[in-house]
Amino acid sequence: MKKVIMGNHAVSYGVRASDVKVISAYPITPQTQIVELLSEMCAKGELDAKFIAVESEHSALTACVGASAAGVRTFTATSSQGLLLMHEIIHWAVGGRYPIVLVNVNRAVGPPWSIWTDQNDSLSQRDTGWLQIYCESNQETQDTIVQAFKIAETVKLPVMVVLDAFYLSHTFEIVDILEPEQVRPFLPPYKAEVRIDTASPHSLGNLASPGEYFELRYMIQKAMEESRDVVRDVDREFEKRFGRGYGMVKPYRCDDAEYILVTSGTVASTTRAVIDEMREEGIKIGSLKIRVFRPFPFEDVYQVLSKAKKVGVIDRNISFGHHGIFYQEIKSALYGRTAVPMVGYIAGLGGRDVTPKVIRSIADNLLTNKKPEPDINWIGVKI
Amino acid sequence: MGEKITFKSYKEMPLCAMSIADMTYNLTGSWRNVRPYYDFKISPCRLGCPTAENIQRYIFLVTEGDYEQAWKAIIESNPMPSVTGRVCFHPCMEKCTRKDFDQAINIPAIERAIGDRGLENPSWMKKVPASRKEKIAVIGAGPAGLSAAFYLARRGYPVTIFEADSALGGTLRWGIPEYRLPNNLLDRVIASILESGPITVKAGTSVGRDITLEKLEKEFSAVFIGTGLTKSRSMGVPGEEGRGIEHGLEFLRKVNRGEKVNPGARVVVVGGGNTAMDVARCARRAGSEVTVVYRRTMNEMPAIKDEIEEAEHEGVYFHFLAAPKSIERRGSGPLKVVFQQMKLAQPDESGRRRPVPDGDKTFAMEVDTLFTAIGEEADAAPFGKAIELDGALIRTKNESGETSAKNVFAGGDAVTGAASVVEAIAAGRKAAERIDRMLSGQPEPAVEEPRTISIENINTAYFTKAKRVLAPRITADQALKGYGEIHAGFDDELLHREADRCFSCGVCNFCDNCWVYCPDVAVKRLAAEYEFDYDYCKGCLVCVTECPRSAISTREEGR
Numbered sequence: 001m002k003k004v005i006m007g008n009h010a011v012s013y014g015v016r017a018s019d020v021k022v023i024s025a026y027p028i029t030p031q032t033q034i035v036e037l038l039s040e041m042c043a044k045g046e047l048d049a050k051f052i053a054v055e056s057e058h059s060a061l062t063a064c065v066g067a068s069a070a071g072v073r074t075f076t077a078t079s080s081q082g083l084l085l086m087h088e089i090i091h092w093a094v095g096g097r098y099p100i101v102l103v104n105v106n107r108a109v110g111p112p113w114s115i116w117t118d119q120n121d122s123l124s125q126r127d128t129g130w131l132q133i134y135c136e137s138n139q140e141t142q143d144t145i146v147q148a149f150k151i152a153e154t155v156k157l158p159v160m161v162v163l164d165a166f167y168l169s170h171t172f173e174i175v176d177i178l179e180p181e182q183v184r185p186f187l188p189p190y191k192a193e194v195r196i197d198t199a200s201p202h203s204l205g206n207l208a209s210p211g212e213y214f215e216l217r218y219m220i221q222k223a224m225e226e227s228r229d230v231v232r233d234v235d236r237e238f239e240k241r242f243g244r245g246y247g248m249v250k251p252y253r254c255d256d257a258e259y260i261l262v263t264s265g266t267v268a269s270t271t272r273a274v275i276d277e278m279r280e281e282g283i284k285i286g287s288l289k290i291r292v293f294r295p296f297p298f299e300d301v302y303q304v305l306s307k308a309k310k311v312g313v314i315d316r317n318i319s320f321g322h323h324g325i326f327y328q329e330i331k332s333a334l335y336g337r338t339a340v341p342m343v344g345y346i347a348g349l350g351g352r353d354v355t356p357k358v359i360r361s362i363a364d365n366l367l368t369n370k371k372p373e374p375d376i377n378w379i380g381v382k383i
Numbered sequence: 384m385g386e387k388i389t390f391k392s393y394k395e396m397p398l399c400a401m402s403i404a405d406m407t408y409n410l411t412g413s414w415r416n417v418r419p420y421y422d423f424k425i426s427p428c429r430l431g432c433p434t435a436e437n438i439q440r441y442i443f444l445v446t447e448g449d450y451e452q453a454w455k456a457i458i459e460s461n462p463m464p465s466v467t468g469r470v471c472f473h474p475c476m477e478k479c480t481r482k483d484f485d486q487a488i489n490i491p492a493i494e495r496a497i498g499d500r501g502l503e504n505p506s507w508m509k510k511v512p513a514s515r516k517e518k519i520a521v522i523g524a525g526p527a528g529l530s531a532a533f534y535l536a537r538r539g540y541p542v543t544i545f546e547a548d549s550a551l552g553g554t555l556r557w558g559i560p561e562y563r564l565p566n567n568l569l570d571r572v573i574a575s576i577l578e579s580g581p582i583t584v585k586a587g588t589s590v591g592r593d594i595t596l597e598k599l600e601k602e603f604s605a606v607f608i609g610t611g612l613t614k615s616r617s618m619g620v621p622g623e624e625g626r627g628i629e630h631g632l633e634f635l636r637k638v639n640r641g642e643k644v645n646p647g648a649r650v651v652v653v654g655g656g657n658t659a660m661d662v663a664r665c666a667r668r669a670g671s672e673v674t675v676v677y678r679r680t681m682n683e684m685p686a687i688k689d690e691i692e693e694a695e696h697e698g699v700y701f702h703f704l705a706a707p708k709s710i711e712r713r714g715s716g717p718l719k720v721v722f723q724q725m726k727l728a729q730p731d732e733s734g735r736r737r738p739v740p741d742g743d744k745t746f747a748m749e750v751d752t753l754f755t756a757i758g759e760e761a762d763a764a765p766f767g768k769a770i771e772l773d774g775a776l777i778r779t780k781n782e783s784g785e786t787s788a789k790n791v792f793a794g795g796d797a798v799t800g801a802a803s804v805v806e807a808i809a810a811g812r813k814a815a816e817r818i819d820r821m822l823s824g825q826p827e828p829a830v831e832e833p834r835t836i837s838i839e840n841i842n843t844a845y846f847t848k849a850k851r852v853l854a855p856r857i858t859a860d861q862a863l864k865g866y867g868e869i870h871a872g873f874d875d876e877l878l879h880r881e882a883d884r885c886f887s888c889g890v891c892n893f894c895d896n897c898w899v900y901c902p903d904v905a906v907k908r909l910a911a912e913y914e915f916d917y918d919y920c921k922g923c924l925v926c927v928t929e930c931p932r933s934a935i936s937t938r939e940e941g942r
Contacts, residue, residue: 097398156398194398201410203402215393216400 001177007168008033010138010175011103011161014145015075016047017178018101018187022067022074024052024060026082029115030165031105034077057082061089061102068098069204071192073149076100079165080107080121087125094129094220096205097194099152099159101145102130106265106316107165108350116351117165119265119317123293123325129220131159131227132293134264138173143244146178150187150234155227157220164316165351167266178242186241228295248297250289251304253279257286258309259366262330264290267314267347267354274359285363290326298333305330306338310373312366314359316348323375343369347379415922415940419915422936424889425833428490431478434460434809438475438490441497443892445882454501457494458508461808462533462579463526463572465502466555468495469564469868471805472687480888483838486851489881496873502571505578513581514539517604517822521545522590525553526804527609527795529576530811535607536580538819543603544582547589551577553611554796555804557636560661561866562668563690566639591765600769600790605818607784608766608777608793609811612759612801618653622710623755627718631662631756638665638866646671647751649717653677653707654756655684656801660691662754663699668863671751674700676707678725678738693869696859704738707753708745717749761797776800783817784810792818836889840933845896852881891934897926 005013011034015023023042025035041047050067054060060076067074078086083104093100104122108114122132131151135141141163148159163169194204208216232248239245252272254260263271268289278285288304290297305311315324322328327344334340345362348354362379388403390396397403409415426439437456444453457464468491479487501507519535521528524546532542550556551573555564577584590596590610599606615630617623631652637644650666652659655677663673675694677684680703684691695701705722712718724744727736761775771778771787777798779786784794794810796802820827854870854877862869873881897913898906905919906926927935 095399194401201406202404203406203414204399206400206402206414208400212390212396212400215390215396219393219396219398 001179002174003177004172005138005175005177006033006170006172007138007141007163008105008170009037010142010173011077011145011163012037012041013175013177014142016041017142017180017183018075018146018149019073019180019184019189020047020049020075020149021072022050022052022064023076024054024063024067024074025076025078026054026057026060028057028079028082030107030169031077031079031082031103033169034103034105038075057085058089061086061093061100064100064102065089065093065096065098066196068093068100068192069096069194069196071190071195073153073190074100075102077103077105079105080109083121083125084109087128090125090128090130092205093158095216097156097220097223099149099156099190101148101152101159101161103145103161103163105163105165105169114350115165117167117265117316118349118351119162119315119325122160122162123317123319125160126294126325129157129224130294131155131157131224131231132162133159134162134291134293135168136266136268136289138168138171138175139244140246141168142175142178143238143242144246146183146187147231147234147238149190151227151230153190154230154234155223156193157223157227162265164266176244182242186238224295228297231292231295246291247300248292249300249304250291252287252289254286254288254304254308256284257307258284259286259363260305260308260311261285261287261359261363261366262290262305262311262313262326263287264293264326265316267316267359270354270356271314271359274356274363277356277360278363283367285367290330293326293329296329296333301330301333302337305334305340308340310366311340311342312345312362313342314345314347314354314362316354318346318349327375341371341373343373343377344375345377345379346381352380409940410918411921415920417922417924417937417939418917418920419922419924419926419935419937421891421913421915421934423891423934425835426888426890427478427480427835427837428475428488428888430833430835431475432460433474433803433806434812436460436475436494438494439885439887439890442488442490442493442882442885443887443890445493445497445878446885446892448879450497450500451504451507453497454504454507457497458501460812461805462530462576463808464494464498465568465572466498466526466564467805467808468492468498470555470559472803480836480838480841480886481884484841484843484846484886485848488885489851489853492852492854492870492873493878493882496878499872502568502575505575508575508579510578511537511539511580513541515541515822518543518602519818520599520603520606522596522599522606522608523553523610523795523797524548524551524573524584524586525609525611525795525807526555527611527797527807527811528553528607529573530808531607531609531792531794531815532582532811533576533579534812534815535818536582538815539581540819540822541581542583544584545588545590545594545599546584546586547592549587551584551586557639558632558658558661560635560638560665562664562862562868563661565866565868589765596766596769596791600788604822605790605792607811607814607818608786608791608797609795609807610761610763611796611807613762614760614775615755616758616760618707618755618757620707620710622712623707626712627751628710628753628755631658631754632759634662634754635665644669646754647717648672649749649751650674650754651676651720651748651750651752652754652756654758655679655686656756656758657686657690658759659754659756660686660694660699662756663694664697666752666754667697667699668866672700673698674702674748676702676705676722678704678706679727679735680704683727683735693859693862697863698859704741705746706738710753717751718753719747720750720753721745721747758801759796761800763797782810782813784814785817790821834889836933841886841888842929842931845894845931846886849884852877852884887932887934889933892932894931896929896931897935900925900929
């Protein structure tokens, strides 16, 4: 069934389709509609899940950890300050190998207070061991939730599904709604490997000596490495069953492109419109959307970008004292394999609109700038 | 459990850190390595009390408004709180932890208030019937003898008290003036003791004169001797026998009998103990100008500090570092008493610096009456054949007052020399307990080192400074007009105000802090206690820190 729904509700429908058993969340703009609709679904009996209202995001994720340890599928959603308050438990979920799915609606971090989008909240959790998937449409969002549970439960790591505040969370689009009956053959009930069992009580997450800690960390990295194939396989299986696939990355008109703009989130779709416009002008330009940020798709990125003459990366984030975060990630993916020149662009922080005009100015800059290419170009900043 | 597991490869390891062993031994998981437990200590005040009154407990019961139980808590170790609340030297207050915070609790005022409420409510004292065959004799009806009789009677032993005097009370009756201990109050205290159980009194019967100790030993299963000190010590000064010189105790006896006394305009009292203070203050009430002459200084005076202060308030003069050297009588006029100036030398066996003559410095005073109050001696001669003596005192083997004769016990001043009412009460009680164990064949209890606390163990953040509550009093001028008590008793309001100051050292008083602060809701609040739910306690020990009174201890978790 197709419906016109907002991005946040696409998340809720994805959760409903996944037979989630425990949802715990604390409201925060711009995420709130996700859990509002979920609580209604629980209240109406459309979703057979326990909805745990808590007093903070830290507790929300902790409740999910407990539920996951008890062996059920669990979900939470948050944004910005809420995600940062979860930080301790973000690590805990990984160390305990709990396959939790969390949606983070990208919102700029205060102060100054902002409710508008940028990616610094989710990217600040980059090194915690969560898989991160950035979405650009409502349909992709709903579908990614379902995929995320399957990936998480296969690799036994938590997955963060990320969408832009307002540009996606509050934007209405047509979504082909997935029903739980359709999804069940694809996503069977969750069977936990490590469980809380009152009949055989064990201490979970307890002290490990230097003789064990190291190995447990090795196992997380190994799971991350292996998750690349899992992400790919799950996406392919999903596509086969439902007709929609998203890939690790999404290249657009890159086959003969001399210039490629790398993007993520909703900026990716805007960029494709600009690419079409420039192609009509005869400029050989393409774009590459990074969908899966963790595990980082080194090979996919290399395959697309190594053929270009120059690459520009648009970052809606900044690693203070370094560069844009996607920029540094891509640079490290190409290092030693190709000497393709790269230029970094910081745009749209705190929700400033990244319009086709802004992207066109970035593309024009990429085409014309001279060596040495700057690592950071602040787009539109009032200097 | 306890077995060390070594992993050869990560492949042997579980997905996340988890205990391999079953955790039923500790349901909170391996987190807690130390556990709190309720562990009540003995409050320092109780340790300071010679008869080990459960002071913390009766003050707590006062705060709960349960005077009857408070009274019963005292009676367990002291049958006459109305007396000790008035005359004790209260060493408990010296130990009071609150002393190191602001001021010690006014324990005697609380004890007196509860004791007096006990006298007002005779039904609180449940009379005990005779339940034992063994009869016990008690010689002397002073604090030691009354205490022994009381605790023996409480255990069902028929007790016969032999008292040489016509009235009971001993030093309480004859040695302490009425402004400190009214006679009618003492009568009520003694009556309450005599009525509490199977006690018979033979007053006017002197052991030694009217009946022998040997006879009592034959007729009774055990004998307790608490005859106190009956002989006044003499000064050994030329001229001390005769007109104008009187033993202080004799004077006090006359005063306590209500006899008219007229010691004259100029009175000197020689001595620095409580008898000296009592004599001086009684002489002030008889209109004399009184000087206490003491051979040491105020610091060495054995008298209760409060009594010294009251004597000063009442206009008693003090002359320190002087001792009578000679006494001259001229006709019927005043005595001429020559005093030797003294100085303090090295400490003697009592720990006080020994007074020695300061060269040949002397001075003289015109005196109408000189009272000697330099101590009293026991008169144990009547027992000399049956039991071993230690000079004029009775020799005992231990705190229970066992003498050289089987079944004969002794306690109080007759054993220790001049001591205190409370120590006599303690000796009587301990002897009674020992006699009971002996006659019922019970083993002696093991002696454990008592565990207590100090100010460092009190979380003073929970207390605000508050001055000691004092009972209303009359002025010195009013006091000198008669023999009325100086202090009134606490009314309920004052009683509660002062009782509320108590820290309740080392003993739970249900303040709820542990229950409120436990972050894991692991403290269960039951009807009359708290309980840790170790299934939830993580051993954070917030409860230990937040317990204001150190009633929770910790123990390392056994693995």
